[in-house]
Amino acid sequence: MRYFLIVLRVALALVFLYAAYMKLREPWLLFAMSIDAYQILPEWAALTLGRILPWLELFLGLLLATGFGLRYSAAGSSILLGVFFAVMVRAYVMGMKIDCACFGLGDVIGPRTLARDGALLALSVGLTVLALRNGRVFKTSQI
């Protein structure tokens, strides 16, 4: 179980690090434009998120890679991926032909991107459950 947890954690860390890298290599205003295309947030919020989200993904990726504060980083990644998935589903249902902006630009929201992000969310939720359960076992054994 321990090795499974490590594999899951590292895999998710690589996904977050790759997503952050793909966003940070492009001008941040393009990412802000992608966020704005979802038509959920006001412009100032899209601009703010466009600046900070890639760094947040990088931070989460590093936390997951090192395993430091795993319960919190796993829960954080599940919340983030849950939000991403929800807004993508909304855009798809509304028939919006926009970039998902998950891993850079040029990836239009469709069944493939939804399946990919759904799978990532499932992985992250799985990791969160295992991390929380492991933490509880650890605490119980300490007592």
Place this chain on the structure above:
Amino acid sequence: MRKIVAGAVLLLVALCAWGAQMRSRGVSTAPILIDVYSDFQCPACKALYERTLGPLMYEYVDKGKVYLVHHEYPLPMHAHAMEAACYACAASRVGKYEQVCDVLFRQQETWAANGKVDETVCSILTPAEAKRVRALAKDPAIAAQIKQDIQAGQSAQVNQTPTMILTYRGKQYRLPGANYDILRRFIDQLLAN
């Protein structure tokens, strides 16, 4: 024989380049080039034309900062998009491309529903222009020009309409949205560099 074929190919390429030039706005030496791939029957393209390209042309294209090139990218799912593209290209040959774009987008819902592309386009042309545009719209050279636009879009990996590709100092940026304020910031940032 080879010389004739080569000559014909060169002539076709020159005609297509000329056709593209007639669907562009601004000075070709502007520091930023924006290629727009759009479909006259696509609602998002209408929104782009009305909310983004209008102010962009006024603030950047007409001031020599951006060179805007239109490419027709009619999607097969839109029944009258190809016909509209043919009429727009034909109108470019009589110097009325922008006016035709304007009327096609403004009355998109109407002609998309009743299929009266000809009526919509000719409503803003003089009888002589309308006659010429009608004839040109059926010209195989116009269809070839649109086909070349589509092929250019496919090479540029255009997978949705509208798609805007911005080129600055040899680097290409695919613009993922149409928010004019953010686009303006981006262009200003590039020009400031």
